[in-house]
Amino acid sequence: MDGSHLTRRAGLPEDLRYLLDKYPRERWHGHANLGGMASFWLQRHDMFRELGGMLSGAIADYREGRREAADFARFFAPRLRFFLQQLEGHHQIEDMHYFPVFARAESRLKRGFDILDSDHHVIHAALEQNAEAANAFLRALAQDADRRRFAADAYADANGALIAMLTRHLADEEDLIVPLILDRGEARLGIAM
Numbered sequence: 542m543d544g545s546h547l548t549r550r551a552g553l554p555e556d557l558r559y560l561l562d563k564y565p566r567e568r569w570h571g572h573a574n575l576g577g578m579a580s581f582w583l584q585r586h587d588m589f590r591e592l593g594g595m596l597s598g599a600i601a602d603y604r605e606g607r608r609e610a611a612d613f614a615r616f617f618a619p620r621l622r623f624f625l626q627q628l629e630g631h632h633q634i635e636d637m638h639y640f641p642v643f644a645r646a647e648s649r650l651k652r653g654f655d656i657l658d659s660d661h662h663v664i665h666a667a668l669e670q671n672a673e674a675a676n677a678f679l680r681a682l683a684q685d686a687d688r689r690r691f692a693a694d695a696y697a698d699a700n701g702a703l704i705a706m707l708t709r710h711l712a713d714e715e716d717l718i719v720p721l722i723l724d725r726g727e728a729r730l731g732i733a734m
Contacts, residue, residue, distance in 0.1 A: 547660045547706050553713050557653040560720035569719055577734035578726040579719060585631060586711045590622045593704045598698050610689065611683040621675055622722050628707075632661040635714075641734065644723055646730050653717045660710045667703040674699035 544550055553561075571573055599617050602608040608616075635659055644654040674696040681692035729734040 542548055545656050545659075547663045547710060550713075553653060553656075557650060557656075559649075559718045560724055561646075563725045564720040566716075566719075569723065574726040575719070575722045576677045578638055578727050578732050579722045581713065581734070585627075586715065589624070589628060589631070589707060589711065592620060593707060596621060596624060597700060600634060600693065600700060604690075604693050604697065610612055614679055614682055617675075619655060620681060621672075623700065629665070629668060632664065632686075636661055639718075642731060643718060647721055650721065652716060657710070657714055657717065659702050660706075661664070664703070664710060665707055667699075667706055671696075671703045701729070 551696060552558075558667045564572070596617065599608065599613060599620075603610070603613040603617075608619040616725045640658060674692075676694040681688045722730065722732075
């Protein structure tokens, strides 16, 4: 694995940050080229962050005894299903549509889109592990306390790994794409809503 792998990097490589240097985050909101598509896309990212935090909080509440098993399962299962399905669909749209458009628009960023595409594969594997751990945990809720505790710990580990990767990926994706949108404009890139 090189330094650009999702589980090892602390941000995008320096050579891919030239547009971010020109358009730092504090200048994004209110910029004339931040159109409907970019705003919607950033809202989706915020939704994933919020849902990830909600799931992490729910498992912590269960593990600390602040939430009973049946209540936890009713709260947790539909939100996890929504989170996993939406994230998978979001990545498919990016891989099939947006990343190719952006890579063609700015060839110097192609390696960045390759990195983000690679991230999606790593995250997909983590999504599958998360779903398996969640299903095992939900099944264990009907078993003895030791099995419930072991399954809760295993799920918390899988969830923590997924959320850490997702947090890094979302930030890097935004740092690569939003400055490009601000530099070129959505209409010129062919992505305007």
